[in-house]
Amino acid sequence: MTDKQHWLPITQENIQKAHSLVKPYIYETPVLTCKTLNSLASTPQTPDALKGTPFEGQQPARPKINFFFKCENFQRIGAFKVRGAFHSILRVIQTKGNHAQAVALAASTLSIPAYIIMPSISLPSKIEATKGYGGKVIFSGSTSDEREAVVRKAQEETGAILIHPYDHPDTVLGQGTAGLELEAQVNKLVSETPGLSVRLGKDGKGCGLDAVITPLGGGGLNSGTASFFAEPRENGKKIYVFGAEPSFQGADDARRGLKAGERIPAVKSLTIADGLRTPMGEIAFSILSDSSKSRGVFSVTEEQIKSVMKLVVERMKIVIEPSAAVPLAVCLFDEEFRQIVEREAGEDGWNVGVIFSGGNTTIEAMSQLFATSSS
Structure with missing residues (x-):
């Protein structure tokens, strides 16, 4: 790759330049919405779902969320x-x-x-x-x-x-182009169809993104997305970026490392989210340690990942791999994340962009996955 003398700063401007460079070779993947998943996310969890968690005995959060799914599972090679x-x-x-x-x-x-x-x-x-x-x-x-x-x-x-x-940096800048496309596509969608947004602006058009959540393994996609959204938009609005990991066998190294203030250099996990088994890289750690760029990283269980894969197939009629299901699982099941939305968005709610990172799985692999969960 380019050596250090040719490294570019990881900025919104350089992500825009990266997009111009790669645009002839990639697909502009679609952004989809789903009323059923909006409704599920905006429905409080049951008290039983909070048993055994730090939130047991509390009133479940009541966030209002409308999703915009950036479908990188339709990208060339089926991944971002x-x-x-x-x-x-x-x-x-x-x-x-x-x-x-x-x-x-x-x-x-x-x-x-x-x-x-x-x-x-x-x-x-x-x-x-x-x-x-x-x-x-x-x-x-x-x-x-x-x-x-x-x-x-x-x-x-x-x-x-x-x-x-x-x-x-070259990889991070390239991955950040998914966030660039997502923002532009959502702005176009809510302008043309205001009802897709959780709320309307003074001009009667739908408001754009409030937050974006991506999977986090090595951290290229999440840190690139966080760098693209680091600066407030022209109207002064800040779009928050969150990361999502599996918790199985310590695969939530980014969450734990950021909390401790020290990167965890090795991961030994056989989580079903095989694309997220890698430790967070040094560049991603340096970016995501900055609270002005990352609002936090959350983790979910294997069963929650499977539940989301099933929901996406049944409700959206598309196939995603386990790693791609992790961000939506956070939105549906992580009570801390849900409380943030409820507290900060109030009755208005948030438009949340979710990057479906890929769809590289097979019928055989999915059959085995769900046979295991039902046995």
């Missing part, structure tokens, strides 16, 4: 990571996994050979898709240390340039 991959490779050309599939596709499109390091426990469908885009797959262990050792060896043997999946 194509944005960062194309931007990174184009920046290398300029100056000199999802990510695996994205790099393979980008390299193939630009006629560049690609060597893809993938954990041996990766889903077979992701491995085959990566190979299908022309990438040479090299397997590694599942921990970050094991992957980095294989990366170093591959670079020594091939002379290849590393395209990092999340911990590099």
Whole structure:
């Protein structure tokens, strides 16, 4: 990737420039709404749902939420990571996994050979898709240390340039373009159909986004989104950005690390949200530690992730992978998040943008997932 002398500041302006660069190579994925999910999010949880939590015995929150879903599951290779991959490779050309599939596709499109390091426990469908885009797959262990050792060896043997999946400014800037598109699309939607918004402005048009929530693994998407929305809009409005993680086997490293003020460098979790098993990167930690950019990170259980996948299939008629379900699960089930919306939005409510990060799953994988949960 570009070396430090060519690193760009991670700013809204540079995300806009990144979008101009990658636009010919990516899809502008649609933004969808769903009245049923709005209603579910705006209905208080049952007291039983709060048992065993810090909120047991309290009155459940009554937030008012309207959702706008940025469907990166319809993106090329079925995931947002194509944005960062194309931007990174184009920046290398300029100056000199999802990510695996994205790099393979980008390299193939630009006629560049690609060597893809993938954990041996990766889903077979992701491995085959990566190979299908022309990438040479090299397997590694599942921990970050094991992957980095294989990366170093591959670079020594091939002379290849590393395209990092999340911990590099070029990648973060590319991932931030999803937030850029989301804001513009929502503004257009609520202008044309004001009823999609939780409230109307003085001009009679619907108001835009109040908050955005994305999955958080390595942190490229979340920190890129947070950087794009860091500055108040022209009308002085601040759009808040939240992160969402699975809690299983310590996969909520970003939440815990940010709370402690120290990045957690390793994660060993087999959460079903396989795209979020990586530790948060150093760049993401530096960005998300800034409270003016990130309002917080929340985590959810495996069963809550499965519940949301089922809801999205049944109510929206689209398929998302487990990692993509995590942000919506926070909105529906995390009482702390729901209390923030209720307290700060009041009766007006919030328009919440949710980035569905990808849809890379199979019928077999989903059948196994739900067979396990019902047995």
